[in-house]
Amino acid sequence: MHRGLIMLKKNILLSILILITTGIFAQNSFIDKPVAIVKLTKTDVISQKKLAYSVSLYEKQAGRALSMLEKEQVLQTLINQMLVYQAADRDNVTVTDEQVLLAGMNQMMKQTGRQLTEVQFKQIIKDQSGMDYETYAQTVRDQLILEKYVTEKKRDFLRSSSIPSTSEVELFYRQNEEKFLNPEMVKFSHIFFATRGISAEDKNAKREEANRVYQAILKGTSKFEEMVREHSDDKGSVVRDGDIGNFIDRSEQNVSIFGRDFLNSVFDLEVGKMSNVLESAQGFHIVIVNQHHQKRFLDLDDPVTPVETTTVRQYISNIISYQKQQKAFQEAAETVVKELAENADIQTFQENIN
Template identity: 25%
Template sequence: MKRIEFWRRGQVGGGLLAPSTDSKRFSMDGYSPDCRGSRWWVAGLLTAVFIVLLPLAMGTDLDRVLAIVDDGVITQSDLELRLAQHVVDLQSTGQTIPAQDELERQVLLGLVQDQVLLHRAQARGISVDEARVDNAVAAMAKRNRLSIDGLRREVERRGMPFVRYREGLREQLIIRELVSSEVTRYIEASDVEIDEFLSSQKKRAVNQEAQLDLSHILISVPAAVSAAERETRESLAFDILRRVESGMLFDEAARQFSQGPYASKGGNLGLRPVSQLPELLVAAVEGLAPGDLSSVVESAGGFHIVRLNVRAQAGQQLVRQYRVRHILQVPNAVSDLSMVSARLVQVRDRILAGADFSTMVRLHSEHLPSRSNGGDLGWVGPGDVVPEFEAVLKELVPGQVSLPSRTRFGLHLIEVTDERLHDVGGKRLRAQARSTIRSRKIDERYEGWLNELIGRAFIEYRSPRFQAQ
């Protein structure tokens, strides 16, 4: 693939994270701004799980204060909402649900951490405007195949005021901006570190495990449902399987029916080592060829349908690549950042209304190398673009156009037109190693930074059952 010199990591840094958020905490298939699977990242945008997991009815004593964090409080209602989300995440991936006391302690700790981060962001003057929140809402609706009014009705039907839902989105956008500015922005990997990493990987190649790319549909079954209701949901699972076998696209079925955390991504879990996948799903695809479907598999959390997309044998190096095009405008003495951003919002609105992207590139893009071919940058993967640009790619689905996104070069409108898994070697292995090393460094730096913030915060647990935290 032709190297995109304009985006070489060695030449640039940056200050952009992809527009991403969740209501208090949405589940996500990657917890890092630039590497899927990294464990520290606070939240993710545009997943569909939230609207299926809010409890339809809550208890009456939900405004009791459980913890004080500086000048803010965490209430029982905050805990109940987060608990519901977390339990669904665990069930949908076949993981064991901890004992109730331990589960509540884990969830409350997450809420406390969010409060500490939000207070830090407030002190730094970090804010998010209504346009970005509107975009997050619109993207969530699109992923759930709903209008914005339809999303509002569904959220409110599940028991949450839509105003609170929007504020949850805003909070996580703010947290992402904070982490970007204080943790991730200038972390890089040296050539020496990359050489050492690749050398160690070669030594381990003999024992390297296979990887699977799976897609998953979950029809959840809460523990309290009747036997008749469980049978009804089992019948639905078999009906979905018949539809897919008869020609319905799996990703369409997942978006329409699945209650798992990856429904908005067509049920795709991404390429993962076998050891990082639930045993239930691995067993379901044993003996299958790529493209084959499992039967309906039952677990305590519900009924599962699994499709095997790719089986990568030990030694193969598969990475996710994105076909990308963009429009670049550069702020200057005449047009400052806000003016350029406003112009690009207007260009984006025209594209969403049906204007041809390539035509908009010719009229508006200042990136000469790509302007002659409709803004196309070709296939890009880990390490091909600067971290802030890559972060945006990973939040987009094919056909989605980003809001104006900032890098050191200026402001971009970015569209992913396709994505694929590609077997790489040589130079690409170095890029993949660079991304992995950087993510590890971010993990380490983030943990120390967060612990320091928590150590400086005033935190008081008011409920006796949490005072040993």
């Protein structure tokens, strides 16, 4: 099947966006001829225009013209798809409108890296491609039906092929051991006095407030937790007595948020000891470090991070499982198409491929 169905599993939305801009169907400079006729349950024709439409997609992605052999591979992919569509229709394999919408939105959110509402998603489809949602949805629906049909027909094979062995997990770990490293991290509670976007006069007032709070705690007239509730501008951590809720490392991202001097001061603190008033890029802080983890290489049964329950072993197992699922799906798809083709009447017209 060459790349067959699997070629369609990648970059679904990108393929659609490229496809819609080619304008191939608007070209009427030649008489449309069949390049293939496929009959499993009904007769479907793959025309020159349809092949050219698909070829243009791959050429856009490759950034070059396809060879004749590659065009024949694209044609084989279209034949394979048509066989599965006819079989799925025969066997009443369908997907709902909701499944189509969720699949499309998930794909778009992965590409944009942000959460989207249904309205935002459909607007992006329209703005980036000029495509109406119904046209886009039909393309996604076809892809989902392909995947669902193969999965249903080869469910046992796919399930049995995706479980990694202990030796596979251990080999992956040995080959990537240096990547399983937790950096030095701290987790702290703070009383926060925000200063971003305020005047110099107001900033000085915040500094004086922070110093008064610090002295009150130092003298024992007030407790740290009480001052969090009364003075901290970090409302998200107030309910946790100032605990910021996550671990902080010395990454460039955190440096840009807090400033390097602030981070260095926090990392230098002893666990359980209160800092004096520290200044960050966000404001003033009185800090107590709750946990301090030194940089260390992780063993297979260590948590991936201090705040997660997933172990390195489980993390690796998930990676291998996904890789095996992809490979197994390709094998299953090839088997399904081969079985369908044996009971189908397929004619190709090589002379019409151009």
